[in-house]
Amino acid sequence: MPAGALVWTLNSSGPRQVEFKFLRVHGTFDVKQQKLKCRATIAETHRSDVMDPSQKPIMTCTEQKVYDVVMKQAAMVKERKRNAFLDVKPEIASPSSIELLDEAYERCGEVCAEYAKTFYLGTLLMTPERRKAIWAIYVWCRRTDELVDGPNAAHITPAALDRWEKRLEDLYDGRPYDMLDAALSDTVSKFPVDIQPFRDMIEGMRLDLIKSQYKNFDELYLYCYYVAGTVGLMSVPVMGISPDSKATTENVYNAALALGIANQLTNILRDVGEDARRGRIYLPQDELAQFGLSDKDVFAGVVTDTWRAFMKNQIKRARVFFDAAEQGVSELDKASRWPVWASLILYRQILDAIEANDYNNFTQRAYVAKVKKFLSLPMAYTQAFLNPKSISKIARK
Numbered sequence: 001m002p003a004g005a006l007v008w009t010l011n012s013s014g015p016r017q018v019e020f021k022f023l024r025v026h027g028t029f030d031v032k033q034q035k036l037k038c039r040a041t042i043a044e045t046h047r048s049d050v051m052d053p054s055q056k057p058i059m060t061c062t063e064q065k066v067y068d069v070v071m072k073q074a075a076m077v078k079e080r081k082r083n084a085f086l087d088v089k090p091e092i093a094s095p096s097s098i099e100l101l102d103e104a105y106e107r108c109g110e111v112c113a114e115y116a117k118t119f120y121l122g123t124l125l126m127t128p129e130r131r132k133a134i135w136a137i138y139v140w141c142r143r144t145d146e147l148v149d150g151p152n153a154a155h156i157t158p159a160a161l162d163r164w165e166k167r168l169e170d171l172y173d174g175r176p177y178d179m180l181d182a183a184l185s186d187t188v189s190k191f192p193v194d195i196q197p198f199r200d201m202i203e204g205m206r207l208d209l210i211k212s213q214y215k216n217f218d219e220l221y222l223y224c225y226y227v228a229g230t231v232g233l234m235s236v237p238v239m240g241i242s243p244d245s246k247a248t249t250e251n252v253y254n255a256a257l258a259l260g261i262a263n264q265l266t267n268i269l270r271d272v273g274e275d276a277r278r279g280r281i282y283l284p285q286d287e288l289a290q291f292g293l294s295d296k297d298v299f300a301g302v303v304t305d306t307w308r309a310f311m312k313n314q315i316k317r318a319r320v321f322f323d324a325a326e327q328g329v330s331e332l333d334k335a336s337r338w339p340v341w342a343s344l345i346l347y348r349q350i351l352d353a354i355e356a357n358d359y360n361n362f363t364q365r366a367y368v369a370k371v372k373k374f375l376s377l378p379m380a381y382t383q384a385f386l387n388p389k390s391i392s393k394i395a396r397k
Contacts, residue, residue, distance in 0.1 A: 133191055220268075258328070308359045
């Protein structure tokens with residue numbers, strides 16, 4: 001069954017009008033003016049695919065699962081807005097606890113600055129409360145990822161992940177285990193961040209322990225949601241939506257999901273060789289077969305014309321998700337846009353680097369040079385605050 005995603009699109013009936021549209025991203029396809037034209041197994045997206053409030057599109061179980069999480073998180077944000085005037089001020093904390101919490105957030109900022117320099121710089125434009133909250137979320141995500149990809153990954157078991165999930169539940173209940181947990185516990189008490197995306201990220205780590213292949217894009221899409229799409233759902237309640245936005249809350253969350261999927265697909269395409277050396281192949285098995293390729297070809301690591309054709313198709317799909325995410329970034333609160341735009345632009349350039357390497361992602365790691373990263377920062381800043389359409393086109397080159 002073809003996999004897809006509920007992604008952000010613009011309605012042709014007028015500017016700033018938004019719709020949910022179900023884009024199927026499977027097989028070979030071309031992208032023109034935010035429409036998905038598919039050849040072979042998939043038909044072109046039609047107006048009948050547009051989501052009506054009274055009728056959901058037909059989805060696979062995977063798509064329904066992700067959609068439900070998106071809708072729940074969006075509902076939490078809307079509920080918080082409706083009940084804002086009922087919020088009761090919390091009890092005044094003791095000076096010592098405030099100092100410890102400040103120290104916890106400061107440590108989260110140090111970790112973010114060390115491992116995500118570009119993103120960290122962008123967060124400095126956010127309000128202090130939002131900035132600290134994003135640092136706390138980033139650190140929790142990094143710690144979770146390190147469980148299966150860090151130096152102690154060989155010793156991680158499903159039981160260890162179960163304990164990590166119990167620890168997550170405890171910090172949501174106001175019982176943090178350590179300083180870094182305390183920062184996230186404080187964050188989720190202040191912002192309407194649902195626990196489910198955090199649980200789902202842990203589920204993605206469980207998959208890494210037991211699964212090294214993905215039969216089709218439907219399976220891979222769910223994995224990408226678990227390990228990266230969840231980050232967008234965690235972050236948007238903190239980053240906030242612009243007061244001037246005409247988009248629905250659901251659409252903004254869906255754009256955040258699309259960006260996470262795009263980033264993870266880019267990671268996968270960049271790291272094909274590295275993953276293969278660890279016995280992992282994060283590429284749809286059925287699509288490899290469509291191009292006459294197999295696991296043996298991936299493990300052999302030889303760039304052929306067939307491999308180039310396969311990779312061109314995979315890169316096109318990732319760009320579909322980047323395009324779907326792009327408009328949604330502009331709906332975020334203005335002070336929160338810069339780090340997100342920087343991420344989008346830089347990750348897009350990784351795809352360009354794979355092409356520049358002649359699709360050799362077996363022995364050459366695609367990366368964005370420091371000079372190009374530096375030059376991308378003012379571009380992302382301009383896009384975040386002035387938002388000229390021309391900047392978006394330049395960012396893709």
